[in-house]
Amino acid sequence: MNKISLDKEIILNAAEEVIRRFGPEKANISDVAKSLKVSHAALYRYYNGKTDLWNAVTERWLSNLHVSSKDILKEDNPADIKLFRLLEDFAEVKRRSAVNDPEMFANYLKLAQGSMDVIEKSIEGGINSIKEIIVQGITEGIFFEEFPQQAAIAVYLATSTFIHPNSFEDANRKQNIESVVNLLIRGLKNPNK
Incomplete structure (x- = not known):
């Protein structure tokens, strides 16, 4: 996998796009990792799983709203x-x-x-x-x-x-x-x- 500089904002952007593409039930951490060209383990340094990441996406969406x-x-x-x-x-x-x-x-x-x-x-x-x-x-x-x-x-x-x-x-x-x-x-x- 290519090395990419990750931060929460980059991950949230990727997660939002994956959720848009597959829907919140079908999308998963691996889809987000794949879109960023990193291992799914790299995302766990920032979020403790799918629920934590999806909550962060929802919180950011509400905040922007x-x-x-x-x-x-x-x-x-x-x-x-x-x-x-x-x-x-x-x-x-x-x-x-x-x-x-x-x-x-x-x-x-x-x-x-x-x-x-x-x-x-x-x-x-x-x-x-x-x-x-x-x-x-x-x-x-x-x-x-x-x-x-x-x-x-x-x-x-x-x-x-x-x-x-x-x-x-x-x-x-x-x-x-x-x-x-x-x-x-x-x-x-x-x-x-």
């Missing part, structure tokens, strides 16, 4: 506007992926079933982003909430239906998202504002 959400957190907007934009982005980012990259989205759905730790970490990240904006809103006097963590969980749960693939084809999807998000924001608002 939510780059726009991280940008929203950095915006110089009042919390109510920022929360509306964040929740709208959460709802639309997976739908856009399903439309623009259906093969990887389908693979993500299959991978996600076996990657509960990765999915839970992603959900926790979403809740933390919502909480950050709620805390900002409390500081600004826009939101009135005694328990920002619990409020963030409730907001996440109330909008999570829009990240499910079953909602992607709903003709009233955009209107429904806006209605739910506006209702949630009104519920968080300081009654004195």
Whole structure:
């Protein structure tokens, strides 16, 4: 085998391509190694088997998917506007992926079933982003909430239906998202504002 300089990013790129080609059930570590022209043992220096590698692919995919959400957190907007934009982005980012990259989205759905730790970490990240904006809103006097963590969980749960693939084809999807998000924001608002 030819010597190649390996790192996690190179392996993840190769694994993603192999998963795209064969699907997450049929693809294996040997396929990834073959595509990199290394022995499969070389990959075990970086990942402890197929599950570990597939989890890393899923985690990276989710992280890349939510780059726009991280940008929203950095915006110089009042919390109510920022929360509306964040929740709208959460709802639309997976739908856009399903439309623009259906093969990887389908693979993500299959991978996600076996990657509960990765999915839970992603959900926790979403809740933390919502909480950050709620805390900002409390500081600004826009939101009135005694328990920002619990409020963030409730907001996440109330909008999570829009990240499910079953909602992607709903003709009233955009209107429904806006209605739910506006209702949630009104519920968080300081009654004195």
